[in-house]
Amino acid sequence: MKKKNETFKYFLLKIIPLGLGGSAATLLMLMMLLTFIDVVGRYFFNHPVNGAYELTEVLLAFVVFFALPLVTMENGHITVSLFDGWFNGAAKTVKELVINLLMVVVQGVMTWRLGIQANEMAMYGDVSRFLHIPYSWIAYLMTAMAAVSTLYSLYLALANTFQFDSSGATQ
Template identity: 40%
Template sequence: MTGLRFGESTGSGIRRLVGLAGLVLRLAASLLLLTMMIVTFVDVLGRELFSAPLPGAYELTEVLLALVIFVGLPITTARREHVSVDLLTARLPTTVRRGLAVFAAIVTAAVLIVLAWRLAVSAGDFTAYGDATVYLGIPLGPVAGAMAVFTAVAAVIAVAVVFRRD
């Protein structure tokens, strides 16, 4: 076995839970992306055929895009698919590369923890001030709160990646 793979539902206990969580996140990201596609399609169709774009399409697309990105963050972190450049490390000895990989995982976890904290603070501020999008009035507090939760999940996964052996 190569350790836990986010999105695999075989096995028992924690492995099933991780698999189910991966499935739920992938499904949520897919539905958000589908919704973005439908909104964009209707907006373009309305603009081109009827000279009447979908009201608030731009705002809705912005919110949906932010959610797609942050729903995908735990998936990307678990699969270790963050963008990386290995121009110099490819020629280093295996032990040094492993050490650098652990260091990168630690830095990733630290950055995600700070980002989750700051997003949570922003979510509280947005909620306290009643901030919302201009046209549709979508409250920004819950959106930032969801982003903070998904980032915190990614941070927990990043910490687990530091200790994972595969």
């Protein structure tokens, strides 16, 4: 049983983030390359890339939502530490738990609403104007990434409650 648990933690904490990070980096590189080719084509050859704006829009959404679980797992969201000095010991643990549970709720609602929006886009057959890219599959992928981020927030809340670090070792 311990072997399965270690394999799951390794997959959750190493393999998934590695895949998401590699995907986000690749998509960002594609977006930069597309922008470069579009600018060169537009200004030097008077021939821009058809649909570059739509592709950039889609790639940007993918980069943001592929990076969201990574930022969540690393506890890297923007925070204001104005009142952090007021919390010590158990109060600090409770504060962290409340923040992580709020993140679960907020990201859960975001996931739920994205799923509803994706279903509506699929039902209406929404597509982009020039390239006719179906918006529903983009929204479904965004929903999946938001769900992964929500699960990471839940993991952080549990880690905070049961006092184990991100590697799973008990403190």
